[in-house]
Each structure stands twice: as C-alpha cells, then as structure tokens.
Amino acid sequence: MKKKIAQILKDTISLKNYPEVGFSLEPPRNKSFGDLSTNAALIIAKKVGKNPRDIAAVISETLSSYSDIFTSVDVAGAGFINLKINDNLYLHTLTDILKEGRNYGKNQNNFGKKANLEWVSANPTGPLHAGHGRQVCLGKSIANLLEWSGYEVTREYYYNDAGNQMNNLAKSLYSRYMQIFDSSFPFPDDGYHGEYIKEYAERIYADKKDSLKNADNLSFFKEFAEKANFERIKDTLETLGIKHDVFFSETELYRNGDIKNLLADFKDKGVSREEDGAVWLKMDRDRFQKDKVIVKSTGEPTYRLPDMAYHINKIKRGYDYIIDIFGSDHGDTYKEVLYGIEKAGYDTSCIKVIIHQMVTFKSGSESVRMSKRSDNVYYLDDLIKDVGADATQFFFVMRAANTHLDFDIELAKEQSDKNPVYYLQYAHARICGIFRNAELNFGKEICESEFDIKKLAEPGAVELLKVLSRFPEEVESVSETLEPHKIINYLNTAAETFHKFYHDNRVLDADNIDTTIARLKLCEAVRTVLRNGFEIIGINAPERM
RNA sequence: GCGCCCGUAGCUCAGUCGGAUAGAGCAACAGCCUUCUAAGCUGUGGGUCAAUGGUUCGAAUCCAUUCGGGCGUACCA
Numbered sequence: 220m221k222k223k224i225a226q227i228l229k230d231t232i233s234l235k236n237y238p239e240v241g242f243s244l245e246p247p248r249n250k251s252f253g254d255l256s257t258n259a260a261l262i263i264a265k266k267v268g269k270n271p272r273d274i275a276a277v278i279s280e281t282l283s284s285y286s287d288i289f290t291s292v293d294v295a296g297a298g299f300i301n302l303k304i305n306d307n308l309y310l311h312t313l314t315d316i317l318k319e320g321r322n323y324g325k326n327q328n329n330f331g332k333k334a335n336l337e338w339v340s341a342n343p344t345g346p347l348h349a350g351h352g353r354q355v356c357l358g359k360s361i362a363n364l365l366e367w368s369g370y371e372v373t374r375e376y377y378y379n380d381a382g383n384q385m386n387n388l389a390k391s392l393y394s395r396y397m398q399i400f401d402s403s404f405p406f407p408d409d410g411y412h413g414e415y416i417k418e419y420a421e422r423i424y425a426d427k428k429d430s431l432k433n434a435d436n437l438s439f440f441k442e443f444a445e446k447a448n449f450e451r452i453k454d455t456l457e458t459l460g461i462k463h464d465v466f467f468s469e470t471e472l473y474r475n476g477d478i479k480n481l482l483a484d485f486k487d488k489g490v491s492r493e494e495d496g497a498v499w500l501k502m503d504r505d506r507f508q509k510d511k512v513i514v515k516s517t518g519e520p521t522y523r524l525p526d527m528a529y530h531i532n533k534i535k536r537g538y539d540y541i542i543d544i545f546g547s548d549h550g551d552t553y554k555e556v557l558y559g560i561e562k563a564g565y566d567t568s569c570i571k572v573i574i575h576q577m578v579t580f581k582s583g584s585e586s587v588r589m590s591k592r593s594d595n596v597y598y599l600d601d602l603i604k605d606v607g608a609d610a611t612q613f614f615f616v617m618r619a620a621n622t623h624l625d626f627d628i629e630l631a632k633e634q635s636d637k638n639p640v641y642y643l644q645y646a647h648a649r650i651c652g653i654f655r656n657a658e659l660n661f662g663k664e665i666c667e668s669e670f671d672i673k674k675l676a677e678p679g680a681v682e683l684l685k686v687l688s689r690f691p692e693e694v695e696s697v698s699e700t701l702e703p704h705k706i707i708n709y710l711n712t713a714a715e716t717f718h719k720f721y722h723d724n725r726v727l728d729a730d731n732i733d734t735t736i737a738r739l740k741l742c743e744a745v746r747t748v749l750r751n752g753f754e755i756i757g758i759n760a761p762e763r764m
Numbered sequence: 765g766c767g768c769c770c771g772u773a774g775c776u777c778a779g780u781c782g783g784a785u786a787g788a789g790c791a792a793c794a795g796c797c798u799u800c801u802a803a804g805c806u807g808u809g810g811g812u813c814a815a816u817g818g819u820u821c822g823a824a825u826c827c828a829u830u831c832g833g834g835c836g837u838a839c840c841a
Binding site for chain 2: 296298511522579637642646652660704705708719721
C-alpha cells in the first residue's frame with residue numbers, strides 16, 4: 220500500500236513540474252498527524268528555493284482528489300503533508316493476509332539470485348562458547364531474512380584446519396591420553412585446557428587401551444579431536460535449529476591449488492614482494508599502516524592468504540551476494556582480506572561484511588567470566604540449557620549488531636512478565652487459546668465461515684490492521700539492511716496493539732455471531748503475522764504458555 | 765600513538781541516508797481480574813541525546829575538536 224501511495228506522490232510531483240527528489244513517506248511519530256507523512260515539499264523547496272508550505276499546498280490539492288484513498292490531506296508544520304488513509308483500504312489487507320497465510324510478508328525482490336551466508340566458522344578446537352552465540356543467532360535470522368526476500372541461500376561454515384592450532388589440539392589430546400598412564404606427563408604450554416579434551420582421552424583409552432602410547436605421529440589424535448569437536452558444535456547448532464549446507468575446509472584450498480595460484484597471481488601482478496624470507500602484500504598506504512605478511516618466512520601462509528583464496532572461491536561459485544559475519548575483533552582484518560581480493564582482480568561489491576560487537580554476560584549484577592584459558596568456560600550449550608533456545612535466540616538478536624551487548628542471564632531465564640520474549644509469545648498463545656475456545660463453544664465451522672468486513676469498524680481493529688499491513692514493508696526494508704532486531708521492534712508493536720485490542724474487545728460473543736466471526740478472522744491475521752515474524756527471527760510460536 | 769565501533773531515562777537499549785512534542789522494556793509509584801490466558805491492560809514520575817563549536821529553515825542524527833568505554837593495531841587465527 221505504501222508503494223502505491225509513494226507512486227501517486229511521485230506522479231503528482233512530476234505532474235506539477237517539480238524536480239524528482241528523494242522523499243520520506245513514513246507513519247509520523249504522533250498518530251494524530253495521520254497514517255503517513257511526507258517531507259517531499261520541504262525537500263523540493265530546498266532545491267527550487269521556494270516556500271515549502273506553498274509547494275505543499277499545491278501537492279496536497281492534487282492528492283486530495285484521490286478521495287477513495289485519502290480521507291484527509293493536510294499541510295502542517297514547516298511543510299509536511301499528512302495523509303489519512305481510508306479505513307476500507309486497511310480492511311482489505313485482512314483478506315490478503317488470510318489468503319497468503321504463511322507467505323504473508325515474503326517478497327520476490329531477489330528471485331533467482333543466490334546468496335551465500337558464511338558464519339559461525341569457529342575452528343574445531345573446542346565447543347562453541349556463549350560469546351559465539353551472538354553471531355550464531357544473528358546468522359540464523361539473517362539467513363531467514365534473505366530467504367524471505369527471494370534469495371536462494373547457501374549456509375556455509377568455513378574452518379581453518381591447516382594451521383598450528385589443530386596441531387596444538389592434537390598435542391593437547393595426546394598429552395591428556397598419556398596422563399592417564401602417567402599423571403606427570405607434560406601438557407603443552409599453549410595447549411587447550413578444556414575438560415572436553417580429558418573426556419576425549421578417556422574415550423580413546425576405553426577403546427584403544429594403551430595401544431597408542433608410542434604413536435609415531437599424532438594424526439589419530441588430531442582427527443579424533445576434530446571429529447569430536449565438530450559433532451559437539453553441530454549438536455549445539457542443531458539445538459538452535461541451525462543446519463549449514465556447506466562445511467568448507469581450509470585444507471581444501473591447499474589441495475585444489477587455489478592458494479598456490481593466488482600467490483603466483485599476486486606475484487605476476489606485482490602486488491606482492493619478498494623481504495626477510497617472507498612474502499608481503501603491498502598495501503595502499505592511504506588505507507593501511509603497513510604491508511601485510513601473506514607467507515611467513517617458515518613457508519607457511521598466514522591466515523590472510525587462505526581467507527582471500529576462500530572468498531575468491533566463493534565468488535567463482537557464482538553467488539550474487541556473499542555475506543560474512545564476524546566479531547569486532549576481525550573489524551580490521553577483513554578489510555585487508557577484501558583489499559587482497561581486489562588486488563587479485565575480483566570485484567568485491569557483492570560481498571557484505573557484518574561486524575558485531577562483543578557480548579558481556581551477567582547474572583543479575585554479577586558478571587560471568589568467559590575465559591578461554593581456564594576450564595571454567597561458559598559454553599553456548601550451557602547458556603541454552605540455562606535460558607532455553609528461544610530466549611537465547613531472542614536476546615542475541617534483540618539488539619543492533621553494531622552495539623555492545625549485555626546479556627543478562629537472570630532476565631533471560633526469568634519465566635515471568637519481565638522477560639521480553641514472553642510478551643511476544645504470549646500474544647500468540649492467547650490467540651491460540653481463543654481458537655480453542657471458539658471450537659469448543661461454537662464448533663469448528665465457525666472458523667471457516669464467511670465474514671463481514673464491516674463488523675471490524677471499531678478503532679482497535681482498524682489500528683491493528685494498520686500495523687499488520689506494514690509487515691511486508693518491514694520485511695522488505697530489513698532484508699536490505701540485514702538488521703533483524705528491527706523485526707523484533709515491529710513485532711513488539713504488533714503484539715502490543717493486539718494485547719490492547721484483546722483487552723478492549725471480546726472476541727467470542729454468542730449474541731453477536733457475525734462480529735465473533737469477523738474478529739476471529741482478525742485474530743487469525745495477527746497470529747499469521749506473529750508466526751511469520753517469529754519464523755524470521757527464529758523462535759517458536761507456542762500454542763499455550 | 766593510529767584505525768574501527770560505541771556514549772540517548774536509575775538499568776538494558778530503540779530511534780541515526782537531517783524533520784514536528786526524543787521512545788520501549790525493566791525498576792519506582794497509582795489503578796484494572798465472577799466473562800476468550802493478569803506472562804495482560806490503563807495511568808504517573810523520570811532526559812543538558814557525553815561536552816564544545818560548526819553547517820541550516822530545522823541536528824540525538826552531518827562535520828570538527830575534546831572527554832569516556834570496547835575491539836584491533838603480529839611472520840596468531
């Protein structure tokens with residue numbers, strides 16, 4: 220509906236020979252100003268140097284002639300045009316919502332396009348810790364958003380298994396295994412201290428007894444640990460309903476020659492140089508402080524080179540849109556990686572990098588420590604166990620990725636009205652309750668009856684429909700910015716408007732069957748929008764609470 | 765030092781491609797359940813939008829500087 224009105228406004232502007240401008244068309248903060256408000260006249264006025272109110276008057280005169288759409292067109296303030304929209308238009312959105320059902324809100328703006336979302340991508344050196352949760356949950360929502368705007372989405376997980384850390388992992392496990400026989404067996408200085416390594420050692424011992432005591436290489440331990448860690452990571456992700464389509468290993472880039480080829484490519488193009496036995500990528504001094512090492516003097520590439528090769532691999536696989544999610548600790552390094560890809564001659568404009576800030580956990584007023592070094596790590600598993608999958612998902616997605624997040628475990632755990640997750644879910648459960656009662660008291664047929672739209676004339680119902688009609692626009696804009704917290708903000712107003720309606724208007728009324736039927740349809744529409752919104756952010760829609 | 769992100773109500777945060785009287789949840793206070801779930805609804809109080817200067821019809825929003833916090837600033841990933 221907004222699109223249609225924007226078009227009318229645009230046509231009016233060109234009809235009056237005003238220059239084409241970018242204007243806003245939004246519901247005003249203050250509802251008494253109307254349903255939509257535009258600053259078009261102010262923008263035009265600036266451009267042509269005339270009084271904005273005069274221009275607004277000219278435009279609004281034409282707009283008023285669309286009397287079937289606008290019930291009032293007013294010029295206000297400095298030159299805003301405020302529009303009130305005919306309630307009948309909103310009543311018809313109800314029919315649309317009921318017809319589209321689970322698809323209401325989806326759009327096909329990117330139909331036929333392929334997107335690749337890479338996230339989590341934690342190396343398999345141990346279980347995911349609670350801090351990983353932010354990107355795990357963000358990615359889940361973002362993948363959904365992409366799908367809701369028509370993309371075919373590949374969910375991808377990239378892991379570095381070629382570097383030193385996997386060797387450390389193997390050494391750590393070997394050491395724990397040997398400690399079963401000799402508790403004084405040395406543990407590597409930079410080893411992984413987690414309890415899970417001891418568990419793996421026990422499992423190996425149970426199966427192999429002491430047959431690996433004199434192993435001449437650690438490949439068994441490496442493979443065992445990698446496999447076990449991945450199993451646990453995948454289990455954790457599955458608890459949250461996440462399944463990656465592709466697990467891409469760094470080793471693959473060595474095997475298929477991508478890394479070697481890229482290095483040769485850099486050399487051919489003259490963008491790399493050698494110094495002190497290492498290979499450096501020449502960086503643009505306006506943007507970077509110094510050149511960066513891509514191959515160490517030991518002959519091993521740094522993480523940058525495989526990362527570049529990996530992204531080039533993704534580009535070559537033909538995606539229209541490539542999205543990475545990283546923590547703020549990668550805030551600078553991804554720029555180096557993109558720079559390298561450009562130097563290799565690839566267009567990086569299809570790559571979008573989402574950086575999220577770090578998370579601190581607290582329990583009430585106490586902060587929860589998340590040290591990687593000690594045994595005392597708060598894992599993502601623990602968090603999910605403590606607060607539940609829905610609250611985990613909700614709390615991580617509730618805020619803009621761009622700001623630091625305080626995760627209050629006590630609040631998330633709280634099974635009460637304090638907890639913002641329940642506010643939304645409760646609205647859904649309430650509606651389900653109404654339908655249970657409707658079937659009980661009026662029979663199943665009542666839900667399928669034809670309804671009379673005129674029975675929804677009361678302000679609460681119209682207000683509710685106005686909010687519901689915004690959902691597709693909301694999805695559309697959020698799937699461009701990839702900021703799922705805005706969906707939550709929207710759902711909050713939807714839930715709030717419903718709770719208000721519920722409080723003021725009784726749905727089931729034996730004396731007014733027609734009204735009952737119409738209101739049931741309205742409830743069905745609210746339930747649809749809530750359910751669809753929940754699907755995007757990735758939480759359940761409970762039928763009772 | 766340099767780079768990126770942030771600073772909005774007592775707390776946690778929305779709002780930021782410039783728009784009208786800056787919002788929500790929690791906390792505080794006062795009300796509403798013999799009728800579909802009170803995990804709800806209604807109302808009150810609470811603000812130098814970190815500070816200063818600038819740009820203009822108009823700034824929480826853009827620019828500059830300062831202060832404060834986070835993350836980087838490796839031949840770690």
